[in-house]
Amino acid sequence: MIQLFHVTKEYPGDGPALQDVTLEIDKGEFVFLTGPSGAGKSTLLKLIFCDEPATSGQLLLFGKNVAKIRPSAIPFVRRNIGVVFQDFKLLPQRTVAENVALPLEVRDLADKEIRRRVRMLLRSVGLEHRADKFPPSLSGGEQQRVAVARALAADPTLLLADEPTGNLDPDRTLEVMELLHGANARGTTVVVATHDRSLLERYKRRVVVLDHGRLLSDGDSVRRVSGS
Amino acid sequence: MTAFRPVYFTRRALDAMLRGPYVAFVGTATIFVAVFATGLLAAALGGAERLLQGWAGEVQISVYLAPGADLEAAARASRALAPGRAVEAVPAATALRRLAETLGDEARVLEGVGPGALPDAVEVRAPGITLAGARELARVLRGVPGAAEVDYGNAWLEKLEAFVARAQVAAVVLFAALAVATAVLVSNTLRLAVFARRDEIEIMKLVGATSGFVSAPFLIEGVLQGLLGAGLAVLALLGLHALLVPRLQTAVALAGTLTLRDTLPLPLVLGLVLGGGSVGLLGSALSVARTLRRMHGT
Numbered sequence: 001m002i003q004l005f006h007v008t009k010e011y012p013g014d015g016p017a018l019q020d021v022t023l024e025i026d027k028g029e030f031v032f033l034t035g036p037s038g039a040g041k042s043t044l045l046k047l048i049f050c051d052e053p054a055t056s057g058q059l060l061l062f063g064k065n066v067a068k069i070r071p072s073a074i075p076f077v078r079r080n081i082g083v084v085f086q087d088f089k090l091l092p093q094r095t096v097a098e099n100v101a102l103p104l105e106v107r108d109l110a111d112k113e114i115r116r117r118v119r120m121l122l123r124s125v126g127l128e129h130r131a132d133k134f135p136p137s138l139s140g141g142e143q144q145r146v147a148v149a150r151a152l153a154a155d156p157t158l159l160l161a162d163e164p165t166g167n168l169d170p171d172r173t174l175e176v177m178e179l180l181h182g183a184n185a186r187g188t189t190v191v192v193a194t195h196d197r198s199l200l201e202r203y204k205r206r207v208v209v210l211d212h213g214r215l216l217s218d219g220d221s222v223r224r225v226s227g228s
Numbered sequence: 229m230t231a232f233r234p235v236y237f238t239r240r241a242l243d244a245m246l247r248g249p250y251v252a253f254v255g256t257a258t259i260f261v262a263v264f265a266t267g268l269l270a271a272a273l274g275g276a277e278r279l280l281q282g283w284a285g286e287v288q289i290s291v292y293l294a295p296g297a298d299l300e301a302a303a304r305a306s307r308a309l310a311p312g313r314a315v316e317a318v319p320a321a322t323a324l325r326r327l328a329e330t331l332g333d334e335a336r337v338l339e340g341v342g343p344g345a346l347p348d349a350v351e352v353r354a355p356g357i358t359l360a361g362a363r364e365l366a367r368v369l370r371g372v373p374g375a376a377e378v379d380y381g382n383a384w385l386e387k388l389e390a391f392v393a394r395a396q397v398a399a400v401v402l403f404a405a406l407a408v409a410t411a412v413l414v415s416n417t418l419r420l421a422v423f424a425r426r427d428e429i430e431i432m433k434l435v436g437a438t439s440g441f442v443s444a445p446f447l448i449e450g451v452l453q454g455l456l457g458a459g460l461a462v463l464a465l466l467g468l469h470a471l472l473v474p475r476l477q478t479a480v481a482l483a484g485t486l487t488l489r490d491t492l493p494l495p496l497v498l499g500l501v502l503g504g505g506s507v508g509l510l511g512s513a514l515s516v517a518r519t520l521r522r523m524h525g526t
Contacts, residue, residue: 072438079436089431093247103435108233150435 001027001158001189002048007057009043009213017043019213020057025191027157030184032200033193035210041193044210045160048191049081050074062157079107082151082188084180086163088143090135096146097122097131103154121149125179141172148179152188159183161192165199177203234448241448244425251421252453255508258417259457260464262410263504266403267465270500271491273399275473276392278490280359287362289369289380291350297374299348305372306350310365314353320346347376359389407507414511418450422519429519439520446516447509454508458501465492465500 002025009018018040025031033041046052047059050066059066062080069077082103090099097118104114122128125145135143144164151159161180165173177199184190192199200207209216245252289310293302303317318326323346328335350372354365366380422429432442469491477486 075433075436075438075441078434081436083434089427089434091428091431102431105236106432106435106437106441154436 001025001029001062002191003058003060004044004047005058005060007047007054007059009040009047009052010055016055016213018047018054018210021210021213021215023208023215023218025189027189028184028187030181030190030203030205031192032203032205032207033191033210034195034197034200034207035216036195038212039210040213041195041210042162043213045083045162045191045193048158049083049160050077075106079103079154080157082154082156082159082183084144084147084151084159084161084164086166088135088140088147088167090143090146090150092134092136095132095134096127096138099135099146100149100153102150107154117153121153122146124182125149126175139172140167141169141175144168144172144176145179148176148183152179152183156188159188159190161190163194164192165194165196170198173199237444237448238452240445241452244421244445244449245452248421248424251417251424252449255414255417255421255450255453255511256457256460258413259410259454259504259508260461262406262413262507263458263461263500264464266406266503267461267492267496267500268468269399269402270496271465271469273392273395274493274496275486275491276395278486280389280392287354287357287380289352289354289362289366289378291352291369291372291375292347292377292379293349293372293374294376295344295347297348297376299350302348302350302372302374306352306369309368309371310352310354313365316351316353318349318351320344320348323347323349407503410507411510411514414450414454414507415514416511418446418453418508418512419515419518421449422446422515426519442520443513443516447512450508450510450512451505452508454505454511455501457508458504461504462492462497462500 002023004021004023007018007021008016010016021040021044033044035041043052047054047066048061050061050069053067061077064077091102097115100118100121101114104117109117118131119128122131125148127142127145127149130138130142130146135146138146144167148164151161159180164180165176168176173196180190180192181203194200206219208218291302291306293299299317299319303315306315307313324338324341327346328338331337350369352365352369354362357365362380366378369375369378429442466488469488473486473491
């Protein structure tokens with residue numbers, strides 16, 4: 001599903017954010033990307049999300065070379081990808097239901113179908129009763145659950161989460177992680193960038209470790225945590 | 229490809245305007261001022277042109293004769309020089325009587341004034357003639373035997389005609405400059421609206437919205453603000469017409485025939501409203517395209 005071959009990303013006037021990274025993530029996998037701040041986790045997600053181009057190397061997404069995707073086709077690639085951010089990125093002036101409906105509106109679904117799916121999604125994250133509230137009136141955990149519902153709204157084949165639990169307390173962290181695991185269990189490939197070691201210990205999943213833009217190791221979480 | 233969903237995009241545009249009324253107000257106000265200024269200029273020019281035409285409907289050319297000149301011979305010559313026009317020989321005594329009638333109660337100022345105080349004259353009526361035509365006819369009538377002076381109207385009309393001619397040339401340049409300035413101004417104003425909602429644009433892009441999908445509500449918002457601003461400007465111009473024209477009619481007799489069709493004809497009103505909408509669309513398109521270019525992806 002995702003293949004990186006010797007990918008390097010450099011920003012002008014800065015050192016390389018990613019250096020010669022080669023990595024493959026298969027369909028249906030659940031992968032933790034970890035490493036200290038500045039390791040290149042977010043940069044890697046941005047490249048996968050077609051938000052920025054790689055400076056060198058090749059990135060294949062869904063079997064297509066990202067560098068060769070026409071700019072006008074990128075939105076359609078993104079419709080197969082759900083994204084969750086640490087800061088939620090919800091629209092404060094739109095209700096919870098309207099936020100979740102965004103990816104469905106983009107896909108030109110009928111209003112009735114949108115309402116049905118939004119109701120279902122909000123029920124799945126336990127927020128059906130908050131549908132008409134505005135995000136600022138919700139707790140951090142609730143906002144992140146809304147963000148997860150939005151990311152999953154269009155049944156993406158790939159879900160990227162950048163520090164999705166960074167702003168949450170332990171209980172809310174578990175709630176959000178359970179939602180991500182649920183999506184993975186239903187077949188969605190999930191890539192979670194985190195520096196929270198407790199998550200790696202709790203969930204025995206594949207862990208890719210980055211440091212200073214280099215891929216340090218790639219293996220299961222038990223080995224990673226005990227070895228580090 | 230983004231499916232064009234006018235109802236959905238219009239709903240989003242209206243929603244955005246309601247949620248950000250200040251920015252919508254500034255955009256609408258900018259277009260209001262621009263359309264009002266343009267409309268005022270066009271209405272003033274239209275009114276001035278109508279006044280000139282109105283004068284033409286009443287024009288009378290007077291050929292004043294030198295003392296001792298043959299009035300009948302002058303009248304015959306005038307008929308020959310102005311074929312088809314009504315020509316009247318007015319002896320000095322008749323002219324004095326008419327002047328007394330015109331003065332009414334003030335006629336006593338003419339006490340002691342003899343018939344010789346005014347010259348004999350030939351009056352040529354030329355309804356429907358243009359100012360240029362009147363000027364040419366006056367030049368021809370100067371050839372009447374015994375003619376001392378030819379008068380065809382008031383000097384201010386000459387000045388008005390010259391002003392209108394110059395203003396019409398200036399108006400074309402001014403309209404073009406105003407349209408460009410308004411588009412830039414509106415573009416900058418609407419840029420505020422786009423900038424205020426850059427988070428929304430970013431999130432729309434995150435969930436897979438195409439540039440067309442992101443832009444459409446902004447474009448509709450621009451058109452709505454343009455139509456609203458222009459519509460209000462037209463209403464203000466109508467109000468101004470209702471306020472000023474009656475006062476003008478009491479000050480200038482010729483303005484008595486001035487109607488709404490002269491100052492704000494339907495094509496002008498439609499042009500102003502559609503122009504406002506177009507400027508809103510153009511300004512919005514410029515600002516949203518600029519913002520999207522600056523963002524990552526497309």
